[in-house]
Amino acid sequence: MNAASRALIAISAAFFFSSARAELPDPSRFGRAMEMGDIRAAARWLDEGLPPDFEADVVGTGLMIGAWDGNIPLMELFVERGANLDYVSRIGEQAIALAAWRGKRKAVEWLIERGASIDPPDKTWGALHYAAFAGQRDIVDLLIARGAKLDARAPNLATPLMMAVREGHESIARSLVAAGASTIAVSDRGENALAWALRYNRLKIATLVAPPENVAEAVSAAPVAAPPPPPPVSVPAPPEVGELLRKLRQAEAEGRPTDALRRQFMAAVDRHRRSSAQQTVRAAPSALVISARRGKQGAERAELVGAGATPATQTLAADAGAADILRALQEAQERGQPTEELRRRFREAVDRLRQSAP
Incomplete structure (x- = not known):
């Protein structure tokens, strides 16, 4: 085989592998798919070379999103492919902490049984x-x-x-x-x-x-x-709100009309706000946050909170000068408006903070 042939083969191989890599998701696309519980997509991307601890745009790794959702099959896939049970995300969270935050006992037990540390760094x-x-x-x-x-x-x-x-x-x-x-x-x-x-x-x-x-x-x-x-304290939204939100996002993803679903969703949110205010003498929650702050076509989950999402997210937003972005993101999601640009700005602010840390 002459030098020209070897060079051609090398160029072809490089093109093939770069094309395969080009199919891997960006953090936003990855996050949306994992929130949808798309195990097939996860397996395909892992087969194509996606690192098992690849982080989505806000929440963290596939394992962490699975823990947040209590999606044990998704967690199993990532652990089988080498995900670190104790991986600490760029905002300082671990899978077991997110499962605990959401009250996902089975996910917490599953992680502990497989050797996840119950004590953080x-x-x-x-x-x-x-x-x-x-x-x-x-x-x-x-x-x-x-x-x-x-x-x-x-x-x-x-x-x-x-x-x-x-x-x-x-x-x-x-x-x-x-x-x-x-x-x-x-x-x-x-x-x-x-x-x-x-x-x-x-x-x-x-x-x-x-x-x-x-x-x-x-x-x-x-x-x-x-x-x-x-x-202000976190008040989990009732199943009705979460289910309506899931249907709303699914309809948006499929290009179907959403006006009726949106009216039902906002009515359910208003009922929950009134109920929460009546059931507690503490300050009523001030905002609807779509947990994990996914984009318009993601499978977001609703949660009424007063100060934002998890403590780490709130702290990072403040430290990175991104508190205004986080609030705008929450407001945009409450109104059903596009969030891609706000999510990008939030991620960039957090990444800048990480790079400047000693």
């Missing part, structure tokens, strides 16, 4: 943080029983107990204290669980995390002022 949001923050009592009890680190520290040095106190989850705070969680650990602002309880006017919980005399002393020493409003 230091100064990382962990599964116990997220379960305590989201009020997932069942998951908190599971993690405590499995020996999770009770005083794991988040990026702001907050402990799971502080998260439960902040959100007013009394039974979870009680369980954590009974299990031995520290009541004197302090955050990066030098505040312990008692300080958090007083800041958010959780006076009943305050007596769980400090002796009565300490609570009385702290209250007496505090400046006289109107108590701040409790922090």
Whole structure:
């Protein structure tokens, strides 16, 4: 074989492989397909060379999206293809934490049984943080029983107990204290669980995390002022809202009319808002967030929240100067408007922050 023939073969091979690579998805396309539970697409892309820990535009890897959804077959596929059970996404989250946040007990158990760590790296949001923050009592009890680190520290040095106190989850705070969680650990602002309880006017919980005399002393020493409003808390949307949203996105993806479905969806959201306000004395949720913030044709899920999505997403948005983008993204999704450009800007802001980190 002469040199010209060898060169031609090399060029042809390079063209073939570059063409195959060109078929791999970008983060947005990958995220939408995984949210749709498209296991065939996932398997095909993995066969074509997609890294098993490839991240979608916002949530994370295929394994993490599966954990968020409780989609165990999707999780199985990625783990079989080499996905890292303990992979930490670019915004500092792990699959087990997302499953805990969403209350997906079977997914949490599945991950633990296959060797996923229940303890996050230091100064990382962990599964116990997220379960305590989201009020997932069942998951908190599971993690405590499995020996999770009770005083794991988040990026702001907050402990799971502080998260439960902040959100007013009394039974979870009680369980954590009974299990031995520290009541004197302090955050990066030098505040312990008692300080958090007083800041958010959780006076009943305050007596769980400090002796009565300490609570009385702290209250007496505090400046006289109107108590701040409790922090907004996550309120899971009822199945009706999620199902209508799924039908709406499916109709959009297939090019079918959506006006009637959109009216039903917004009516269901309004009913849930009113119901949430009546059922709690805390501040009513302020925004509808499409969990995972997918594009117009994705299989988004609805969740009413007051401050955004997971703590890591909120923190990254603030640190990256992308809080306005995140709010605009939430508003666009609530109105059914296109979100591709906002998603791109959010991802770029987070990537810039990562590149500038020491």
